[in-house]
Amino acid sequence: MTFALHPRLEADTFFIADWPLCRVLLMNDARYPWLILVPRRGGITELMDLAADDRILLTDEIARAGGIVRGRPGVTKVNVGALGNLVPQLHVHVLGRYPGDPAWPGPVWGHGQAVSYETSARDALIAAVRSL
């Protein structure tokens, strides 16, 4: 089965890069530095359905994304989640948190309304992630 990004992910994010396994996306929510990793494999909904080699790649890429969001200003904690209750295509959220952020200390998913990026801030962040 070929890889195609789920329309909901397509609508809610901006493309950053393709890493060895995953398409790396920026969530269009300026409240948090928020990356989404989507393994470029068709028809996968659960982590445990990835091949063992792909699971290792995914883990490396989660760690890489975690290092990037941890390096953003103010971030004190990284949150990682693979839920998929609304979008079944396997995707992993990797985002930076800090005490006092809008959803702190709760999870970000389903909390409040996303705040869209201004174009210049979005482009600067995408460029920063690509440079790492």
Place this chain on the structure above:
Amino acid sequence: MTFALHPRLEADTFFIADWPLCRVLLMNDARYPWLILVPRRGGITELMDLAADDRILLTDEIARAGGIVRGRPGVTKVNVGALGNLVPQLHVHVLGRYPGDPAWPGPVWGHGQAVSYETSARDALIAAVRSL
């Protein structure tokens, strides 16, 4: 730094087993089949701070736990999360979800009040996990 379970995890869970990397715990919330994996390494708060070999083990154990919760009655989706906003010790939630569960389709963390297990149900579930 030696491993010691965070008191909050100790209070909220039951011991199931020690796998090669992780202590495996049952969350004391009968609303969901909910395992927590805690790498038995001291002083680690983020996935990316685990050694590369440990990250591979953790990924294997997440997949193993995911297979177990997916096999529980009614489960249609597995949620995996490493948040740590309240309990900094690295721990990974692996739990089973289904449309119509109390928090569906939102995340379980911070949603409603935990429902404690009856002793017999708890012991049966722990025994079932240990047998897999």
